[in-house]
Amino acid sequence: MKYGVNELGYYGDFGGAYIPEMLYPNIEELRQQYLKITAEPEFIAEFDQLLKDYVGRPSPLYLAKRFSERYGANIFFKREDLNHTGSHKINNAIGQILLAQRLGKKRIIAETGAGQHGVATATVCALMGIECVVYMGEVDMERQAPNVARMKMLGATVVPAISGSKTLKDATNEAMRDWINNPVDTHYIIGSVVGPYPYPEMVARFQSIISLEAKKQLLEQTGKDLPEYVIACVGGGSNAMGMFYHFLDDEDVKLIAVEAAGKGVDSGHSAATSVLGCEGILHGSRTILMQTNDGQVIEPYSISAGLDYPGIGPQHAHLHKIKRAQYVSITDDEALQAGLLCSQLEGIIPAIETAHALAHLERMKFNPGDNVIICISGRGDKDLTTYINYFGF
Amino acid sequence: MFTDHRFIKIGFADEQKLDIITKEGMINEPPIITMNRLNKLFAQDKKDLLSIYFTAGYPTLNSTIDIAEALEKAGADFLEIGFPYSDPLADGPTIQNSSQVALENGMNLNILFEQLAELRTKVTIPVILMGYANPMVQYGVERFCKKAAEVGVDGVIVPDLPMYEYEKLYSKYFIDNNLSNIILVTPQTSEERIRKIDELSNCFIYLLSSSTITGKSLQLCDVVDTYFKRIKDMALKNQTIVGFGISNRANYKKACEYNSGAIVGSAFVKYLGANKDYLAGIDDFIKEFKG
Numbered sequence: 204m205k206y207g208v209n210e211l212g213y214y215g216d217f218g219g220a221y222i223p224e225m226l227y228p229n230i231e232e233l234r235q236q237y238l239k240i241t242a243e244p245e246f247i248a249e250f251d252q253l254l255k256d257y258v259g260r261p262s263p264l265y266l267a268k269r270f271s272e273r274y275g276a277n278i279f280f281k282r283e284d285l286n287h288t289g290s291h292k293i294n295n296a297i298g299q300i301l302l303a304q305r306l307g308k309k310r311i312i313a314e315t316g317a318g319q320h321g322v323a324t325a326t327v328c329a330l331m332g333i334e335c336v337v338y339m340g341e342v343d344m345e346r347q348a349p350n351v352a353r354m355k356m357l358g359a360t361v362v363p364a365i366s367g368s369k370t371l372k373d374a375t376n377e378a379m380r381d382w383i384n385n386p387v388d389t390h391y392i393i394g395s396v397v398g399p400y401p402y403p404e405m406v407a408r409f410q411s412i413i414s415l416e417a418k419k420q421l422l423e424q425t426g427k428d429l430p431e432y433v434i435a436c437v438g439g440g441s442n443a444m445g446m447f448y449h450f451l452d453d454e455d456v457k458l459i460a461v462e463a464a465g466k467g468v469d470s471g472h473s474a475a476t477s478v479l480g481c482e483g484i485l486h487g488s489r490t491i492l493m494q495t496n497d498g499q500v501i502e503p504y505s506i507s508a509g510l511d512y513p514g515i516g517p518q519h520a521h522l523h524k525i526k527r528a529q530y531v532s533i534t535d536d537e538a539l540q541a542g543l544l545c546s547q548l549e550g551i552i553p554a555i556e557t558a559h560a561l562a563h564l565e566r567m568k569f570n571p572g573d574n575v576i577i578c579i580s581g582r583g584d585k586d587l588t589t590y591i592n593y594f595g596f
Numbered sequence: 597m598f599t600d601h602r603f604i605k606i607g608f609a610d611e612q613k614l615d616i617i618t619k620e621g622m623i624n625e626p627p628i629i630t631m632n633r634l635n636k637l638f639a640q641d642k643k644d645l646l647s648i649y650f651t652a653g654y655p656t657l658n659s660t661i662d663i664a665e666a667l668e669k670a671g672a673d674f675l676e677i678g679f680p681y682s683d684p685l686a687d688g689p690t691i692q693n694s695s696q697v698a699l700e701n702g703m704n705l706n707i708l709f710e711q712l713a714e715l716r717t718k719v720t721i722p723v724i725l726m727g728y729a730n731p732m733v734q735y736g737v738e739r740f741c742k743k744a745a746e747v748g749v750d751g752v753i754v755p756d757l758p759m760y761e762y763e764k765l766y767s768k769y770f771i772d773n774n775l776s777n778i779i780l781v782t783p784q785t786s787e788e789r790i791r792k793i794d795e796l797s798n799c800f801i802y803l804l805s806s807s808t809i810t811g812k813s814l815q816l817c818d819v820v821d822t823y824f825k826r827i828k829d830m831a832l833k834n835q836t837i838v839g840f841g842i843s844n845r846a847n848y849k850k851a852c853e854y855n856s857g858a859i860v861g862s863a864f865v866k867y868l869g870a871n872k873d874y875l876a877g878i879d880d881f882i883k884e885f886k887g
Contacts, residue, residue, distance in 0.1 A: 211760070221729055223686040223755040224780040225807045227789075366692055367682065379685050386784060386807045484730040484756070485683070497704040498734030499682040 206451045206518070206527060212400025215524060217491075217517035220399035221484045225383040229391075232306065234401045240305050241298070241408070253297050254412065257330070258287045260294075262413075264420035264576070269548040276569035279430070279576045281417050283442060284553065288323045290581030291413060291442045292394055296323035298409035300331055303390035310334045310389045314364075314378040316343055316371035316438065317509035317556060318350025319581055320394030325359035335359040338377040340370035343508045350585050368502035371438070371512045375486050395439025396516035399487030403444075403516045410445025417576055418449050430574035432567075434459045436560040437530070438474070438510035440519045442580035447528065457529065460519065461560045463505035464532035474503035476515045477523050477530035485514040491523065506535040506589060509556040509581075537562040539593050542583060554581035555589060632750040632774050633722035634799045637674060638835055638856070645837065645857025646848070646885055648864050649676040649726065651694040652711065653703025655868055660711045663868070664719050666875050670882035672721065676753070676859060679708055679727035686755045688811030690862040694869070705735050709747050716748035724751040724778065732757075738769045745773035751799060753778045759796065767796070776800075782807045783823045787830065794832045801834045803827060803855060805841040811862035814841030816850050824854035848885045860885065 212218050212234075220230050240246055254260040263282045270278040283291035303311060311328050313335070315321030321337040328335035337354055341363040344351050354361050364373040375397075382391045396403040396410075414433075422428035433450055435443035437460040450456040465473035473479060480491040483498060492514035493501040505511040515523070522528040533541075538555055541562035546552045553561060557580045569575065583590065590596070631639065648667050652660045664675055680695035680703055687695070712723065725744060732740050732754060744752065752775055757766070762777060770777045776799035781790055784807055793801060803824075805814040814820065827836060838851035839859035851858040867881055868874045 219761060220758055221756045221761070222758070224785060225686065225782050225804065225809075227782075228784040228786075366689075366696075372683065376683055376685055380688070380809045383686065383807065383809050384812075483734055484728075486685075487756070492730075494730065494734065496734070498731035499699060500730070 204452060206522065208400070208404045208518070214518045214521035216482070217489050217520040218400050218403060219489050220487055221489065222399045222487045223383065225386065226379070226399070229382065229386055230399050233405070236306060237302060237401055237405050240302055246301060246305070250298060250301055254294065258293050258297065259285065260412065261416040261420070262286055264417055264424065266424065267549050270545070270564070273548065274564050274567065274569060275571060276573040276575050277425070278564070279421065279574065280549075280551070280579045281413060281446065281576055282579050283413060284551070284557070284579045284582035288319070288326050289584065290319040290323070290554065291410060291445060291578070292320040292323035293326065294412055294445065295394065295406050295409040295441060296320070296327045296392060299390070299392040299405075300327040300333070303333070303392070304331060306390060308388060308390035310336070310385065311392055312336045312338065312378050312381050312389055313392045313394060314338045314371065314374040315394060316340070316374070316511060317507065317554070318343070318347040318354065318585060319509060319554070321354050321359070321361070322350050322357070324392050324394070325354040325357035328359060329357045336381065337361050338364050338374040338381070340364045340368070340374045342369040343371065343374070346589065347508055347585055348588075370502070371508065372486070372500065379486070395441040396444045396518060397439040397486055397488065397490075397514060403488065403518055406441055407444040407448060407518060410441050411448035413442070413445035413578065414447065414449035417446070421574065421576065425574060427574065429453050429456050430576045432457045432459060432573065432575040434461065434560050434563060434575065435578040436461045436510060436556050436580060437515055437519060438463070438512045438556065439514070440516040442578050444516060444518060446576070446578040447522075451527065458522070458527065459563065460528050460530045461563045462530060462532040463507055463510035463538070463559055464534045465504040465506070467534055468532055472504035473532070474505040474511050474513070475532035476513065478532060480514065482520075488517045490514050490517045491520040507538065507555040507559065509554070510559060531563055531566075533559040533562040537565070539590065541565070542590060543594065551579065552583035553579055554583050555586045557581055630774055632776060634674065634724070634750040634776050637722055638799055642673070643856065644852045644886070645673040646671070646882065647674045647676055647837065647857065647859040648672045649678060649859055649861035650864055650868060651678040651680055651691065651698050652708045653680060653698030653701045654694040654865070655697065655874070657701040657703060657707070658711075660708070661715045661718065662875055663878070664715050664723075666878040667882070668719050668721050670879045671886055672882060673857065674722040674724065675719070676724045676726050676861070679705060679725055679731060681728040681731055684728060686809055688809045688862060690811045690866050694865045705731060705740070709743050712747040712749060722750040723748065724753060725749050726753040729754050729757045737766045741769040741773040741775055745775055749775065751776035751778050753780075753802060755780055759793065763796065778802050780804055781827070790827070790830065790832070794834050797834045799834065800837045800856065801832065802859075803836045803838045805838050805847070805851065808840055810840050812841055813843045814847040814850070816847060820850065824851070828854045845885055845887070
């Protein structure tokens, strides 16, 4: 693949594995094993079976009629919100738990922002009967309380991350520290296309089912397998990478990644990494991150816990740098309005993360007949309190 | 279902290929142009070396020099000074907290280099800088190495800088500036990898007492003996110093049994945080270990 990873774990200038020596054996084991294991017919059969019967795949590609009328194009929703546990995160969690089992791991750790990845991980751990510890920023535990309860009900231990900004980046730090302390029996299920190589590549592959299905479904529905536009929201960027994956080499397909501008890109309260960030090292990979001139990581802000992250995955950094994908940003207000619009025009309450991608439609000019696929990465149940507080329902 | 295209096989650099790349690189035998203070210290083959780690700018912005002076007077053999980072992955709560306080105090690399220049007029023992890759990369690695050498730094420890990237991208700056890069080894590090680390090092190898973040006390047990003995039996060209988990005389002595010495970090940072008149007690703190 033209935009894929090279043999040293780099996407152009980005990627690699910037990890302390304590994590080297774990990362090396994964690097050597994951392609071998995920290529085994028995692995593929179990993965496919679970995605079909447990997750409910394929997720529908739905032509959103009223949205299409509003924006003057064929707007297709790729319905990852209909997956078991309510978001795309389950695709990766299933893949990694099967991998962890085959690596003989007895304990799973994960980080989570909005709680969707934590819930997905707690779910697959319950399914497989494996101990599960989820690190979550203390601030996120408050704003995503229903997901905290859900994880506990699924039998997971939720540990608050109380360092730094007490959000996703700090939860990731804590999970990595746990892994350093428990290198032998524990597998770390990273939830996004971030972290040291091979994580960004592995997570992208598990999520690539999204675009694999979408391509086939679009062909069935329209007679064309390539849309004009593909749009997805980006925090670390896993749903976007899954949604872009099988369109990357189709250069005519315009890829749009939507970041969280928070209160505005210039407000000092933002998570728009591609605008505010520069090259550096975060959570084990060389990428673009928000940082001071002294190389200290800046605490980001977004109303959406899932997008409240100061970096993007290294492959996104590469796609941004070489301009294969366009990176844009949407404010809290725009996202919440789009969430309301989607609820009332399509009867779908989207996650606030997803609402950022939807909001970008307002800024687009389409030609009649354009096919647009937008990834509905998650459902909005977890965000009801935020919506209610904002709109005063 | 859709099984065809997801797991496209891609080529990996296997160990052999990496080795070839290594051999094409310049550093199988790092040339030591002149000996830095660390090289000189280790050339004396001393036993029971004691190094102390502390975070620059903690507990106050300007405490760095006073603490270094007091440590030298008290008998520390060399110093490890941390440059703070917002996201210190390999550190436990004690050093994390000291980094956060130091950043809040306004510490940054520019200020630290100024302090180190002054420190060198008062302190003669070797100084190692320890910190994470991002602040160094942001400062510019070449500029960082040049400046560090200029202000009298002898070695650098960057726990999250991978060996491959060090070798290919940055080692020339370390060598040009006569700085020792000190690399970590854990109980899980393979013999082959330890050999390679030994080749890349020109001073000492930093032996982690166990695979852990900082601030957890080393348990004295057979496993530790076996591990230390295994490394000793490898007869490496570099000496070894044990760090992480050295918090009292007993585990310091255990580390010294098999190695050239040990580094005390979290225990000292904790001491600094807990004592208002920390300078006065530094003598006793060192005595606790050295006797």
